[in-house]
């Protein structure tokens with residue numbers, strides 16, 4: 001990437017300029033503020049309440065996702081954290097990968113990983129079945145019908 | 148400086164950025180060393196670490212769609228002292244990145260932000276300790292107390 005820095009006070013060339021980097025910069029700050037609330041609550045509920053980490057199992061997840069509030073919560077956390085982290089890594093790749101080819105392929109890898117995780121995570125939340133028919137009953141949440 | 152991050156500290160301008168003057172030794176740059184640079188390094192390192200954790204975390208959570216047995220089996224392998232300590236490290240990274248991120252937002256948007264950035268960095272460290280001490284005690288008592 002060759003960038004020529006124009007002489008100071010050269011009038012800006014407005015045609016063909018985009019604001020993408022400005023929006024990315026704003027997004028990092030807005031998503032960051034929201035993520036503090038989303039992630040701190042996630043960590044508090046999952047690690048600090050009740051038996052903490054020892055209580056985590058399939059039944060715990062089923063109990064949480066029975067409530068649409070937690071579904072939306074996790075969905076927002078998933079999208080915002082992945083997009084925020086991806087944009088952050090894009091900046092870091094731009095900083096350190098100086099060869100055009102290397103930079104291109106690192107970004108292709110990054111965006112592929114991001115797309116797969118966001119799609120997978122979203123499908124998991126929306127297609128989740130708390131009472132799968134062929135599972136052992138003692139692993140399921142208490143609200144599942146007893147066969 | 149709208150939309151601009153300060154250029155990468157700790158690295159001389161590369162030729163590709165159009166400069167022919169490459170200083171050999173750090174000569175009084177605004178960003179090298181001290182709080183400004185170290186907070187930036189720590190913010191970058193924690194950000195990368197959290198991203199890779201999140202990638203793995205979404206994949207293991209997806210096991211709930213395979214079967215309750217598969218999910219529980221993998222989660223059970225996490226319930227040991229080593230992973231318990233790694234979890235403290237993860238939360239330490241998240242809490243630092245979060246508070247320091249709020250500091251960056253204040254530096255950018257609050258008119259007095261740049262003037263108080265050092266005080267705010269001290270506040271970040273204090274808040275980090277204040278949250279991490281009770282968290283670590285409670286989490287490790289779950290991990291080691293069974």
Ligand code: HEM
Pocket residue numbers: 039042043046047053056061064070074075077078079081120121122124125197201204205208209234237241
């Ligand atoms: C040791 C710390 C953590 C534990 C034990 C943990 C545990 C869990 C559990 C049990 C779930 C299932 C659903 C739920 O409980 O809401 C989940 C989902 C999720 N967690 Fe965490 N979490 C941790 C840290 C984090 C962090 C730091 C982030 C963000 C960077 C995060 C982001 C998510 C997301 C996005 C989902 C939804 C995944 C999906 O859509 O499939 N978690 N986590």
Ligand code: HEM
Pocket residue numbers: 025028029031032033035036039081082084085086087088089091092152187190191193194195197198201241244245246247248249251252
């Ligand atoms: C907890 C709330 C969070 C806040 C308040 C926050 C805030 C910020 C801010 C303000 C920036 C600076 C952006 C810039 O310089 O233009 C940033 C960068 C970054 N964040 Fe976060 N963030 C949070 C969570 C996360 C999470 C969950 C991840 C990972 C998935 C992450 C990964 C990154 C990365 C990789 C960078 C780039 C660092 C760099 O360019 O040096 N952050 N964050």
